[in-house]
Amino acid sequence: MKKVSFAEFGGPDVLHLIDAEEPHPGPGQVRIAVLAAGVNPVDWRLREGQILGAHPIELPAGVGLDAAGVVDEVGEGVDAVTVGDHVFGEGTDTYAEFAVLSAWARLPQGLTFEEAAGYPSVVETALRIIRQVGVRSGQTLLASGASGGVGSAVLQIARDRGITVIGTAGAANQDYLRSLGALATTYGEGWVERVRRLGRIDAALDLAGSGVIRELVELTGDPQKVISIADLGAPEFGVRFSGVAGSMPEALTEAADLISRGKLHIPVEKSYPLAEAAAAHIDSQAGHTRGRRVMVV
Structure with missing residues (x-):
């Protein structure tokens, strides 16, 4: 099978499309024929050799955590899905023609494989940091850098919970934030005062670093009311850096429910074939994404 891999840490140029042995599921796992894989910042952070303490890897290594596709092998003890089922979820080395998933859910009706591949990690992250920051219904949450995948999920999940969200993003993404129910303003000089004019801030999320x-x-007014997923220097200000994932099965169940109720939709801004994984990482690192980027197989 074809698979994206890297044999050394470095820039996007270390990524190569190689021939590799097909993986097979162990107990409690399933294998899918991958139709799409999500592109996440953790993918290029690992490629660069960052955050290895939380995500140790051995070289040469594959790339990718999120995927959507068709179940074609079922591991021991799995009885909730069968060969031929359409699922999305989290696994390992998902930039490939076949991948093993350790957590999954059935595709909600009407969701494409490309769209589905963009949900698992971003929804888990959004649910986790909303919980950790302690914001409640009736309060106001500030999301800094809100137009990407996690931001898109945060805005919609918060709205569904009765939380007002103020989102910052570039000028081109202001209407997009408003379409997701947020009060929107631009970052850059004077952004703090612009936010203050929109309302009192009870909690804040740093999504862009x-x-x-x-x-x-x-x-x-309180570092305990701020969470970052993108700035490794956040603890210097007493702010928690949230980098350890919670329960993916629970996140996928909630994602499927939100999607089915029409409360969550994350658009795919751009898709890439496996051979263009380097370009996908370059674009992801550049930021300013509206929604998600995905690999297609």
Whole structure:
């Protein structure tokens, strides 16, 4: 089978499409014929050799955590799905023609494989950080860098829970944030005052790692009311960096419910064939994404 792999840490140029042996599921796992794989910041952070303490890997290594496809092998003890079922979920080395998933859910009706591949990690992250930051119905949450995959999920999940969300993003994404129910404003000079004019901030999320932790603490008045998923220097300000995933099965169940109720939709901004994995990582690292980027097989 074809698979994206890297044999050394470095830039996008270390990614190569290679011939590899097909994986097979162990107990409690399923294998899918991959039709699409999500592109996440963790993918290129691992490729660069970052966050290896939380995600140790052995070289040469494959790439990718999220995928959607058709079940074609079922591991011992799995009885909730059968060969031929359409699923999305989390596994390993998903930039490939076949991948093993350790957590999955059936595709909600009407969702394409490309769309589904963009949900698992971002929804788990959004659910986790909303919970960790302690924001409740009737309160106001600030999402800094809100137009990407996690931001798109945060805005919609928060709205469904009765939380007002203020989102910051580039000028081109203001209407997109508003379409997801957020109060929107641009980042850049004067952004703190623009946010203040929109409302009192009860909690804040740093989703882009753009050096705004100090300002988020200032806006909330309490570093415990700020969570970052993108700035490794956040703890210097007393702010928690959230990098350890919670329960993916629970997140997938909630994602499927939200999608089925029409409460969650994350658009695919761009898709790439496996041979263009390097380009996908370059674009992901550049930021300014509206929704998700995915690999297609």
